[in-house]
Amino acid sequence: MSEVIRVKQLTKDFGDFRAVNDLSFTVGQGQVYGFLGQNGAGKSTTIRMLLTLIEPTAGEIEIFGMNLRKHRREILRQTGAIIEKPDLYKYLTAKENLRIFSRLSGAKVTEQQIMDQLALVGLAGRSDSKVKTYSQGMKQRLGLAAALIHNPGLIILDEPTNGLDPQGIADMRNLILHLSHDLGKTLLVSSHLLSEMEMIADHMIIIHKGRKVVEGIVDELLNPEKSMVELVTADLPGTLNLLQQTTWAAMLKEPVNGTLRLEMNKAAIPEFNRDLVEQGIAVQSLRPMNTLEDYFLSLTKA
Amino acid sequence: MFIDLLKIELFKIFKRPRTFIAFGAIAVIILLVQFALKVNGKDFVQFYTDSQADTFDIPYEKILNGYFVCVAVLHMILIHVPLLVALIAGDMISGEAGLGTLRLIAGKPVTRTQLILAKFSASTVYVILLLVWMAVFALLGSMLIFGTEDLVVFRETDMHIMKSGDVLWRFFAAFVFAALALTTIAAMALMFSVFSENSLGPIVATVCVVIVFTIVQQLRVPVFEETVNPWSFTTHMLGWKGFFYVDKNAEGATIAGSVENPGSLVRSGLILTGYIVLFLLISIRGFNKKDILS
Amino acid sequence: MKKMRVLFLLLFLAAPALYAQEVRTLLQQVKAKYDKVNDYTATGKMKTNVIFIKAPVATVKVYYKRPDKLKIKNESGVSFIPKGSANVNMNNVLGLSDYEAVDGGTEKIAGINCRVVKIFPLSDDESITRSTLYIDETKLLVMKSVISTKENGTYELLMSYKQYAEWGLPDKVELTFNTRDYKLPKGVTIDYDNGSGKDKPEDAKNKKGKVEIAYSSYIINKGVPDSVFN
Missing domain, CATH: 3.40.50.300 (P-loop containing nucleotide triphosphate hydrolases)
Structure with a gap:
């Protein structure tokens, strides 16, 4: 084209x-x-x-x-x-x-x-x-x-x-x-x-x-299979460091306002959650952003 | 393309009611002056000739002819016409900005220089039509109402008499010169218009500049006479009157077809042309550099 | 010797009276010549030379009817005719009934030896206060006159004669008169400054104005209606 x-x-x-x-x-x-x-x-x-x-x-x-x-x-x-x-x-x-x-x-x-x-x-x-x-x-x-x-x-x-x-x-x-x-x-x-x-x-x-x-x-961008996941932890740099040494690193997006973002299949979210706990990361919030609208709003609120 | 642009600009000008306000105002003013002079014309002539009434037989009725009335009308209204010109030319760019159409036309495949030149040309055509309208009412109208005779023009320190056969070309030349003078005003108003987002600013600015320079000119104090006035456009805008100042020979008789000191008229014409070019160049540069945010 | 002294004294005392008698006779002779004209209509070209008036050469008509009606008209244009132009008519002076005439000797005008006659009207009703005529005694023509009026100041007329000399009518008249200052208030005319004002004298007060009429033809004694003088 x-x-x-x-x-x-x-x-x-x-x-x-x-x-x-x-x-x-x-x-x-x-x-x-x-x-x-x-x-x-x-x-x-x-x-x-x-x-x-x-x-x-x-x-x-x-x-x-x-x-x-x-x-x-x-x-x-x-x-x-x-x-x-x-x-x-x-x-x-x-x-x-x-x-x-x-x-x-x-x-x-x-x-x-x-x-x-x-x-x-x-x-x-x-x-x-x-x-x-x-x-x-x-x-x-x-x-x-x-x-x-x-x-x-x-x-x-x-x-x-x-x-x-x-x-x-x-x-x-x-x-x-x-x-x-x-x-x-x-x-x-x-x-x-x-x-x-x-x-x-x-x-x-x-x-x-x-x-x-x-x-x-x-x-x-609006793929229902995929979702942007918003992660808030007590120690953002430490978490980022740890994640970068895992297979999740490929899904990492630019952090926005002290939150980490990862794009992944919705089915992988429980496994990701488990991994975070196993690695001793103090998760404060893990939230899948359902649509691009959420994503857009989170950006614009910032 | 330029002709198309000019046609568009003229179409827009003559589709707006405010354009015809100027034509209507001019017609009304001229008719009022003609009516006043028809009723009290002798008093008007007496005002100019009073000091000589003991020395000369003043032919009041003959002096008050169509040509004299036309000069009187032009003298009275040409000083106010810049306002009418500014109403149109000052609105050329800023009016479009205010209306929101500037972003539409500036996003079209025409250069901004072409746009400025088309708008300037349209303003010039408007000025010319305004003067033609004035000529019809002030000259032809006065000729019909008051008839024709030799023309007497009163200056502050002398008076000039021209044979009736030596007058019409002077009116033609005076109207052409007035067109040049008013085009200078149009160019200035257009320049102000480029740098404004609303119509009122350029119109007021143009009228203020004309008033300030006219006052400076009329003050006649040496500090301005020697510095500002020789270059002030308001000084040279009066050049149309120069065509009614006739030259005389050694025996004191006027020379038909002559103009007193024609060199000064050429100089005034060149200075006004210089102003037009300057205002246009500033407009073109300003408009080309302008970010259109309206 | 005593007789001689008395005779000389008598002659000395009687001389002015004799001269006055002579100039009166001269004036009557001139008047008689001018009186041949009952009326005329003349056509001429008028040049105006006044410091504050710029006027073209005008074609004028001059109408005259005895004893004292005279009118200069620019029928095809505008002219500022000096009010004293009526004095172009010599009958204004020659027609005086009660006056004192004094011989002022001789003076050359345009190369012609002229008798100078000073005339003082005795009646208070006359508009002329005094007049001096310069008369060509051989042709009985007034070559120059200086006329002082009560209202319009002094006028000087210089005349030259050619083909209408036998009627006492000039071919050319130059009328010089006093003018008043002409100046309009500032800002009334809002003049265009073409630089010409800088060459003009600052004060045009009490300047002399001049009007010159060169006659091309006269129609004499063919009648002139009174209406033209209104």
Whole structure:
């Protein structure tokens, strides 16, 4: 599978504040790539860097195999995006907005294509209404239509379900899946809701305080056979030392907030518990984290 | 692509109600001035000629003609038009930032330099249309209401009379120069707009700068006359009036088609152009360096 | 010897009266010449040379009707006509009924030897307080006049004659008059500073203004309606 996005050691500083820290990830052709993180984790900053709205402090971005800085125009011509809430020109109609954004994207779009796009997002009946008369959900859908009007290969959606009612969220989800499964588009979708990602993304990255925490295939990350186990002991360094000399060492993950983490089959947990006791480790707590949600929450609480 | 961008910017400008407020305001002000001069025009002319009423027969009715009224209107309103220009140009970037559309257009396959130039060009077109509108109301309207005659222009220490056949080209040149002057304001407002996230700041900043420099200019104290005023854009923005200052020959008779000290007009034009280029360069550099966080 | 002394004294005392009589006669002769013109309509070019007025050369029409009606009109444009321009009409002086005339000797004007006649109106009703005429005695033409008025100061007229000399009508008139300072309050006009103000004299007070009318044609005694003088 070819790579559509390759981000290497991306860093962005705003003065003394490091918003994105040494972030690397890749998005493959046709993937729905979930970009997960708490509010303020650095998702929007990263997305803005992908769209050249923000200049990175360090690192490299390649999209469609081209350097973003050198081939900005070619890349953006094939990219559509909604960034945060889809603010459009309120004093213009839906049709006028789409006409403007298609021209800005360098595409020659017919009136029929504009109407088709509006029909795709369920706004054909309100094509001549001014955007200021639209509900939040309608604006969101129009924003998506504006992102898609020039038929881009890569679609970047930043929190696309924000402010939507349950029906709107479901519609957006179905649209994303349609774009991916039926039209073969590559999507990078950011959200702070893991549940959303679980339903639409096939690959996923979780970032926290600008850093990558975990990246992988969603099914594997959410594998019911496997579980992240959180271990709290009286002597963390001693425990870590002991474990590193055992077969459990391969399952060790980065410690988080004074707790050890190991990824293992759920069936192995009793045996692990027994091993700890036999080695005289004073276990204060041993807790399997059932879903990625737990894992995500434990990170974000930290 | 640039033409497409310009069309888009013009489309956006002329789809906003506030654009037409400026056109409406200009029409109303001009009509009010014309009405006032139609009713009390003689008093207005007397104000300028009072000191000479004992020495000369003053042809009040002839002086109060369409050309004279147009100059009076321009004198009264051109000093306020920068506000109307700032309303549009000061909103060009910051307005989009406030609206949330800046991140959408800046993420499109157009360079930021192109965007700035398109927005500047659209502001210039707006300025030109504003002046054409002004010309229609102030010049054609006054010509229809007051008729045409020789033009008398009163300056602080002298008065200039131009034959009616030697006037229209002066208005054309004055409007072109006014366009250059107002484009300077547009470029400045656009520059402020680049560095702001809301519309009000650049508009207020532009108007404040114009007011401050106008006051400094009007103070006429040597410390400013010799240092600031020769380079202040507000000094040179009045250049449109220079086309109504006519030159005279050795016998004291005016020379048709002449302008008093045309070199100063060229200098003013070049200084204003210099300001436009400077403001644009700062805007382009600032916008290209700007992290769009809105 | 005593007789001679008395005769000399008589002659000395009677001389001014004789001269006055002479200049009165001269004035009457000149008036008689000017009186041949009942009215005229003249066309000419007017140049204005006033320090604070920049005006183009204007085509003017001058209307005259005896005894004292005179109007200069710029019918195709705007001109600032000096109020004393009515004095272009010599009848203002020559038509005086009650005056004292004094011979002021001779003086050359434009190369012509002229008799200088000083005229003092005796009536308080006249707008002229005094006048000096420089008369070409051979052609009976007023070549120059200096007229002091009660309200509008002093006017100096210099005339040259060519084809209308027989009617006493000049081909060219130069009217010099006193002007008042022209200065508007600061900030009223908000002028563009084109650098020209720096060359101007600081004080334009009490400067002389000059208007020159070069006549191209006269229509004499063909009637002029009174309405043009309103």
